[in-house]
Amino acid sequence: MPRNAHFRFKQFTVRQDQCAMKVCTDACVLGAWADVGDADRILDIGAGTGLLSLMVAQRNSYAMIDAVEIDAEAFYQAGENVERSPFHDRITLFHSAVQEFVSDHQYDVIITNPPFFQSDLLSPIDKKNIAHHSKSLDFEEILVAIGRLLKPEGKVNMLFPVEEGVRFAEKAGQAGWKLVRKTTLFHQEDKKAFRVLLLFQRVEFAHNVQVDSDLYIYEKDGVTHDRRFKELLKTFYLKF
Template sequence: MSKSFFQFKQFLIHQDKCAMKVCTDACILGAYADAENAQQILDIGTGTGLLSLMLAQRTSAHIDAVEIDTDAYSQAVNNITNSKFSKQIEVYHTSVQTFSREFSASIKPTYDLIISNPPFYQQSLQSPDVQTNKALHATTLTFEDLTAAVITLLNANGQFVVLLPPFETQQLTDIAQKKALYLSKKLLIQHNSQKTVFRIISTFQKNPVSDYQEDTLVIHETAHQTYTDKFQKLLRDYYIIF
């Protein structure tokens, strides 16, 4: 059974109401995404609010977080409200499709960074649990819809950073390429060096690139459960065990 909360160095995540719990790969996404020059950030499918809080910890940016599930929205609001970063983050209880339509009719500035750990099962057997389906299955957010929203919401020099399994990464990349959203970086994530890649963090931009940069992050040393130096360096500002 998952813990009902997860303590980070500068904030606490309660997760008992969310289908998507705090996981290592999501933490890697929050720590890895390049937010150095971002002033306006959008978190699509915020869940517990984890990514928004991780980004708020290391930036002065204003962060909008979108969440469609009612319980997850409530939990994100609670986690953010009870953190010292609450003034930086605003949570919206809506789909990103609706948010994008309403946004395009407003005078708000576009985003320097859009980050997402989206539902990724496109066509697969669903769980009987409705909340789990929303979190894991792309029934409420297809890759086509996600790409369309990003193109509307991302500014000309912004970056879209997304976490997916390898097969779904290729699906999204193919869709994005057709819509003039170009892959610029990939981070391949392995449990250890003997395991296959199980997640990829991809960075997209509107400006064309001749080729993308690729890097690998191994979480554990091969022979035991010790975290690699590279992983520890990335998560040191967040994990209380480092």
């Protein structure tokens, strides 16, 4: 298997040759950063390779995790990744658009790296359009799905490019959600921010003070990993 066809973590391996979206650092940060403590049921919207579900399962040793994926090839590959992992008995995959996904229960936590770059030009590759753009799931539909599937006191963890995150937070606020935690992700200190990680709760349940922080992947030399980044990913990355 070619090296870029899989990504090995300490407790599981993610095969990705059938998926448009490969394992990327920002998604790994989301999986390690997300607030998933004390959750009995977790929903992963847009499972892709299954990366986030697997990371969450490693961090929360008892939660049952449902993962929804619209793309057939990604769905089957995620299934293979889950089945080969130590967490296969707690992760259930559904081949569905989240707009059509029906569950018998609501979730304590939702985690999602949703379609983004709503204002960018579309790629000629349809799979990448689905993964990168709002072609199949726009902000309003995400908010409707979250509102329907999340428990009233539940939490939703999300990853966006910076400008998209600002726009989504505005729409979420208008829909009754409060941003309770935010981390801005940089490659290194002298570079422009490229992602934001956002945690929302419904306004009436959001009692914690919002915490804004910055996270750098590398130190100023662009080679040495930042201490806080290493601390966040040390239970997942082999090199840490």
